[in-house]
Amino acid sequence: MTVERIEPPTIAGEREMLETWLDFHRATLATKCEGLDDAQLRTASAPPSNLTLFGLVRHMAEVERGWFRRVLVGEDAGPIYYTEEDRDGDFHPGPEATFEEAYATWQAEIERARELAAGRELDEVGTGKHRSGEEFNLRWIYVHMIEEYARHNGHADLLREAVDGVTGD
Template sequence: MTTEHTESVPRVDPSTTSGEREALEQWLDFHRATLAMKCEGLDDAQLRTPSAPPSDLNLLGLVRHMAEVERGWFRRVLAGEETQWIYSTEEDRDRDIHVTDEDTYKEAYATWQAEIAHARTLAAGRDLDDLGVGKHRTGRTFNLRWIYLHMIEEYARHNGHADLIRERIDGATGD
């Protein structure tokens, strides 16, 4: 049996007068909260609802995907941790998006929030110009500023997808 997710997600508008690092962190948190808001009030079946054929993109999959993205950029690239993917496999690199009836929002949300908390810990105490000690799959090195900007872009793009998926599910719209 699925249960409706009704947890209220606080979202704070970023300051219009903050410094660079504060602005980057606030905008990233804003977009993290936006994705959580798009999932509010839906049960697991609704969260698994695909956007529109032929795509199988869904809100639960987006949450799982962003857990993978947080892990990839902060753990692997910034900190150089050698971690396994959470959902993706060699057989199905998009397993984060390819959800089953057994996959739940409760698990995905907890995993995503744990990755966000770990990302914050890894970024704390580093300067924006500090280079990650791990390598991206392209072999390139990235500084923390670039990672923050990329994460904001990644969330913003997927929040646009989430807007359309949510509207398809129950007609809810908003920012």
């Protein structure tokens, strides 16, 4: 996998700014995983935490799915990796799970999110509901997704550094 990460413009309209920053953060997580083998992708940085790059990719597939498919358009899209018994199942890939599948699923959820957001106004309120029962507009979803990726990319920095010493944006 070769990831192309494009710097967001410094001058742009609101929508372009939100979408390019979100894509920048999506690509940042992908670059943190680039070039690692299965064992490295499953390495936790700070025990007792079991957070891994593999788990972060699965988690972000769930997050993309939840906000765009469930909340924005009200789609009945069930969970991919978590269950009622293991609400954090996205963070717990079993030995049979492959990173290739998780990465492909994450990329498919990103593509679906882009399709669902295209042509919608930022003020448009989603037709689905969050588990909290609240409604959210597309602008809020974009801002939240940028925040979610930014936070987890900080985790990814630490995870990658623990694996092979690579640091950076």
